[in-house]
Amino acid sequence: MFRDKETFKNAFLEKMQAVCGKCLDEATAFDKYMALGGMIRDYTSRKWVKTNARYLEEDAKQVYYFSLEFLLGRLLGSNLLNLGLTPVCREALDDLGIDLNELEDAEADAGLGNGGLGRLAACFLDSMASLGIPGHGCGIRYRYGFFEQRIVDGYQVELPDNWLRDGNVWELRKPDKAVEVRFYGAVREESSSERTVFVHENYQAVLAVPYDTPVIGYGNNTVNTLRLWSAEAVQTDFDFSSFSHGDYLQAVEYKYSVEAISQILYPDDNHYKGRELRLKQQYFFVSAGIQSIVRTFRKKNGSLKQLPEKVAIHVNDTHPVLAIPELMRILIDEEGIGWDEAWEITTGTISYTNHTILAEAMEKWPKDLFRNLLPRIYMIIHEINERFCRELWDRYPGDWDMISSMAIIADNHIKMAHLAVAGSCSINGVARIHTDILKRQEMKNFYIVYPHKFNNKTNGVTHRRWLMKANPELAGLITEAIGPGWIREPAELTGLLKYSADPSFREQAAGVKKRNKAVLAGMIRDKYSFDVDLDSIFDVQVKRLHAYKRQILNVLHIMDLYNRLLENPNLDMAPRTFIFGAKAAPSYYQAKTTIKLINTLAHIINNDRRVGDRIKVVFLENYRVSLAEMIFPAADVSEQISTAGKEASGTGNMKFMLNGAITIGTMDGANIEIYEKVGPENIFTFGLTAEEVMDYYRSGGYSSRDLYENDSRLRLTLDSLVNGFFPVPADEFRNIYNSLMVHNDEFFVLGDFAAYTAAQLNLDRAFRDKAKWLEMSINNIAYAGTFSSDRTILEYAKDIWGARQLSVE
């Protein structure tokens, strides 16, 4: 259809007129983006219809990936890439004097997620479509995405992310597919001689309206669906006309309370807060999603008994776990199926991924709050718990400790992870160490009872967005060397291994890296008005701000390096640019203080003539997917320095590796598997192991005070947090100091400090051996294929979902 650039050009000009009613000269970049996006969407719709028809005709098993977050970023660039239209589009626009990059930059990020968990869901959608797996997303269409971060005087300030303000070309509203979701009210039992019927009364009804976004596979004609639900009031007109009944205010209140459900994304990562609105969000999209799945299934199939054969529902963390009781409710209350059979269908259909073992992130809902909001769902969970505990009692009679540790309802709370394991056919962790910890510690008893349910699926990232799109020059260089096979089979990247010693390839790889660094440096100059040295090490830590991720450890190393430079101006070291990007949850005080600390330190170092250009510190505002796409290709060093045992997997680590950055990291999450792939000579690992951390928690014996007393370098750095070294109010950084010194450093920052600075010293030496460094870098790219989400998705499809690849056309 758009084979040649002339047809593309004409189609674009026509769309411009139709969409904006403007000629080209008057149009803004955004106008042009909307026209191009609309044109691509139209082009896609034919494939979309065909894909759905093919799924129906084949009666193929459908996968539904339920997630409270989908951190998609921008879609224009990746859609063009997957459709194979980037070159023709670029050329056609060039002819018209339009820069495609400028149009891409006009698109707002779809920031419907916090970080790794939401981005994983987005990578999975891309891989499912690209592999031809019938797999769809289900989530919430938040009116406001993850907040926009501004840095003002070194502090984080949060602004609303009004990403829908100017419209969203990719989505399609489907009002005819709306369903009703019910909250509050009471349940009445009606018993007849046949059976008991449960009637939910006096509920508040909310209309769930779906917005569908096409998910385009890479070069394969498959277009899957991301269905996001929006909450609307039922029968608005009726309510607003009822002035005479004096309930106008009530009607307005109802409308606002309903719309609040899909209004905002909660900005907390790895942290649970028991807010009723959050629970409403969870049930809202889960109920809408399950109703819509059952309705679609019914069109083709008679009996719901076959649901597990035809449908797999995957829940991303515990947020969508109400899928279990909701499916039970529909099967029992609406389909008239008995409990045992409903349970078999439900547990056969649903699978669950655990994302964290941090205690503060474990979801547990107060019983009373829950029962008030979702009375029928509460009854079902209560019954699930009764039966579950009875079954445990039969298998482990008298073992109260075991049973109470596993109960779904305990201490007046509903434990969502327990419900997830009891009510699903599979539970997986997201990296080997994480799954092992689940089996051996966090979910030990569940593993004893259901060993067959546990499995590992190490995370991955889509190499299409994170290499081909983000770093086209590197992708081109790779293809030139080993051919294009790696695009469909990322494991074939190992073909690069024989080039890592090739001087000419190394030089070319070095050239690409340098140009990517120049692009990032250009952005830094435009936005922050200072220069960074392109020959310096671009040492990058970008991820959510969290104590367990230990940005503070990075800061202490920078402070120590700064001190050493002042002590010895001739210190032999490679110049470094330390780059940070991180959003803190708005209510996470210490995380916000850490941002202020980084910015204050940056200000001091960047303006200290004595260190010259040898170190610079940059905090990049508003870290998000589109910014990440500029950062990874420019990175030399990937900071993955979480306390061992705390980071379930990490995916940032994989994006860095794919772009040739070398990891400095702890033996945590997927870092361990990266280490095993690349070997000790291609990574810098350091620090306590997860076992050692666990031993400290169990047996004590850790004293940050002792570490402080015995290390003069550490003392110097830590003291400067509170001794007036920083030009800030006296107690500005006291809470950070106290967490390390008074509260005995929960995340072992001081414990790993010496090992970390030693590893940094090794890294510095390696960087200065240019040939060696390039070899390491190329080896990292070569081994990154395993960490493509294609590998991950094929494992899910085979081991958990029983879903098959299906070609379209």
Ligand SMILES: *Cc1c(COP(=O)(O)O)cnc(C)c1O
């Ligand atoms: C990949 C990614 C993350 C996750 O990073 P981690 O280092 O794994 O925590 C978070 N935010 C964005 C925007 C990402 O692209």
